[in-house]
Amino acid sequence: MKLLAEVIEQLARKKIVKDPDTILSLIPDNSIVAMSGFNMITAPEFLIERLYKLYIKTGHPKKLFLISDTFPGAPGRGLDRIAKMIYERKDEDFIDGTLFPYYGWSESLQKMVREEWFDAYAWSIGIMAYWFREVGSGRPGVLTKVGLYTTADPRFDGTAINEKGKKMRRVKVHLINIDGEEFLLYTAPKPQFALLRATTADEMGNLSLEDEAAYGTVLNIAQTIKAMPNKGVNIAQVLRIARYGSINPKDVEVPGPLVDYVVISPREYHWQSASFDYDPSVSGKIIPPLSRESLTQVELNHRKIIARRVMLELLELLKKYGRQVIVNLGVGIPATVADVAVEEEVQDLIVLTVESGTWGGKPLYGADFGASIGPFAILSVPDQFTMYEGGIIDAASLGFMQVDKYGNVNSFIMPSRLPGPGGFPAIAAGSPQIFFAGEFTAGDRVIEIHDGKLKIIKDGDIIKFVKEVYRVGCSGKILSRANKNALYITERAVFKKADEGIELLEIAPGIDLEKDILNKMEFKPIIIKEPKLMDQRIFYPRRMGIKEEAIEAIKR
Incomplete structure (x- = not known):
């Protein structure tokens, strides 16, 4: 038992990181980075903030292609706050491309897209979430009828939302015929790094989301990063660390072996939603009466x-x-x-x-x-x-x-x-x-x-x-x-x-x-x-x- 405790302690020392810059600096230039986040729900705000501040301090990492299951932020918070700083500072080297279902909370990001700072794409939330699950399963992308005869159809814009996107086609939608029926296959480059969010991590990196408003796509993003052929790195932001084995197995959303590093976030960067820190009736802890x-x-x-x-x-x-x-x-x-x-x-x-x-x-x-x-x-x-x-x-x-x-x-x-x-x-x-x-x-x-x-x-x-x-x-x-x-x-x-x-x-x-x-x-x-x-x-x-x-x- 003493030996096991020593091994667990050693693993915890490797996984639980006090200074996020030491881990974020592992992300090289030109990386594809996935970020969880349905607005502020499951958005790793602290990691996003520190990633950009690291770029300001060192000039790296730069030329990042960012992918999210929805949008990791809200007006004035998360990626929107960073986008405002990027736009004001004219840091055109930080973002090299984006694939998000939603840009609506960030006027600065929308300006960058319209002004052709980088190639930009937009998929439906459902397609994006399925894509993480499909790529995590080793498949090339999402096969679906969603998007036929809309702007997502490759006969039209193919999900590119600016001219650079239409020209580069780094994110693609393919028209497929199966037994006389038309389908669309959505494909995109596989990310090598992910910034995730959970509520609690134990010493082995097992993640639970008990205080979050929803599960989002956190597990599926983590799976995508670890899928073949190129296994990447998952970095998770949490509020607290628990003893190994103290999280109920049914509450573990992401198993520890999928998580490479854990960073404890200050409370102010880990709100449950955009306008409030925490409400137990939102996380499912209680159902309040409605008289x-x-x-x-x-x-x-x-x-x-x-x-x-x-x-x-x-x-x-x-x-x-x-x-x-x-x-x-x-x-x-x-x-x-x-x-x-x-x-x-x-x-x-x-x-x-x-x-x-x-x-x-x-x-x-x-x-x-x-x-x-x-x-x-x-x-x-x-x-x-x-x-x-x-x-x-x-x-x-x-x-x-x-x-x-x-x-x-x-x-x-x-x-x-x-x-x-x-x-x-x-x-x-x-x-x-x-x-x-x-x-x-x-x-x-x-x-x-x-x-x-x-x-x-x-x-x-x-x-x-x-x-x-x-x-x-x-x-x-x-x-x-x-x-x-x-x-x-x-x-x-x-x-x-x-x-x-x-x-x-x-x-x-x-x-x-x-x-x-x-x-x-x-x-x-x-x-x-x-x-x-x-x-x-x-x-x-x-x-x-x-x-x-x-x-x-x-x-x-």
């Missing part, structure tokens, strides 16, 4: 009207199936559907999931998107996207920037904005029913709700229903081929995908069809019959009162 008295009614505005209209579609699904329904909520307005679910007390019947892996509870939004208060289950990101891409869920509500006359949706890129696809492409491809949710116009608007009617005081000057979208994130052709029920829900009108385009179904009370809808579109929608009025309950401050309808549907 009617504790429910805060969200102010009635045009965004809530959209969320309520989506909720009524989910109620119809619950009535149709007579059971709980499983739903994905995207970023932006769709995420606010969670507030409506809690307000109406139906969050246990309409089960809300988000890409990070959470099930149930109240999903948060903004920079905290991915964290949920009181989830009853949390999966890894690849396992969560199996639910989405495989159509195991019942429906999804996703945001949009533009919709065109063919029903194509642009969700992630404009000339002046580059948020990235996020989970959108894989969810849109797999979900049996999709409720696209967004504001009818963009820009400076004043919209009021009085006496159950919507009034446009000042409309936005940016048209969102256009003849042709800037980039295709979801193909109307694929929606029609799959015969999906797809609705486009706004505060003033509801459309559905039809074979010939999109059909106008409903308008809000108080809205003038010609002035407020048709004159604000670049094309004329299909109008077969006079549009119905949207459900009056949506436009009053009081609760819609759908709880009783939902319970009755389950009883039947």
Whole structure:
């Protein structure tokens, strides 16, 4: 026993590193570095910070190609904070390329991409997470139908999001034909180093994530690094060190032999999410009670009207199936559907999931998107996207920037904005029913709700229903081929995908069809019959009162 203890102590001395610079300096120039992170969830903020400071001090490592399962940061934190410093200092040598599903939290990084500092690419979160798992299994990449006839298709941009990316094609998407069916194969260079994050490491390097808001893709990234032919180095940031053998084996997310080095992070670089340090109801330690008295009614505005209209579609699904329904909520307005679910007390019947892996509870939004208060289950990101891409869920509500006359949706890129696809492409491809949710116009608007009617005081000057979208994130052709029920829900009108385009179904009370809808579109929608009025309950401050309808549907 004494000999074993000495060996463990010796291994711990090698793995647990006090000065991260000694380990980060092992990363050579021109390396491909993977970083875990779903926003601030599982983002190794301390390691990212120290890596860039090492570059400032020594000029190395430089020319790094960075890959992440989502984006390791949030506004002012993690990679965004570093990107701001890089942009201000004009350190063009630090980053040599990027492959991220999401760039939306970092204006500085988006500027660098648009200004062609390096080649940049964007995959769906699901494709990215699967890619880590596939490469870790020794396979060349991800084979899927996700992305066909969208900007990801190699017949178009092939996931490159700037001119350097289109020219270099360091990250590739291949069009494959199998028995007469088209598929896409996503490939990218294998990383040699990974910066990971966990909560606790024991003396052998076993990692647990008990205080994190989700599991993310941490294990799969670690597996990718250790896969053949070139086994790389995994560096993990943790809050604490435990005695070897003291972590429950079922709580070990990454086995110690996969972890080369462990660095203890100061608490300020290891927040659970963007706006808070730690909440046990987010990590799954407790599920807080939700009493009617504790429910805060969200102010009635045009965004809530959209969320309520989506909720009524989910109620119809619950009535149709007579059971709980499983739903994905995207970023932006769709995420606010969670507030409506809690307000109406139906969050246990309409089960809300988000890409990070959470099930149930109240999903948060903004920079905290991915964290949920009181989830009853949390999966890894690849396992969560199996639910989405495989159509195991019942429906999804996703945001949009533009919709065109063919029903194509642009969700992630404009000339002046580059948020990235996020989970959108894989969810849109797999979900049996999709409720696209967004504001009818963009820009400076004043919209009021009085006496159950919507009034446009000042409309936005940016048209969102256009003849042709800037980039295709979801193909109307694929929606029609799959015969999906797809609705486009706004505060003033509801459309559905039809074979010939999109059909106008409903308008809000108080809205003038010609002035407020048709004159604000670049094309004329299909109008077969006079549009119905949207459900009056949506436009009053009081609760819609759908709880009783939902319970009755389950009883039947």
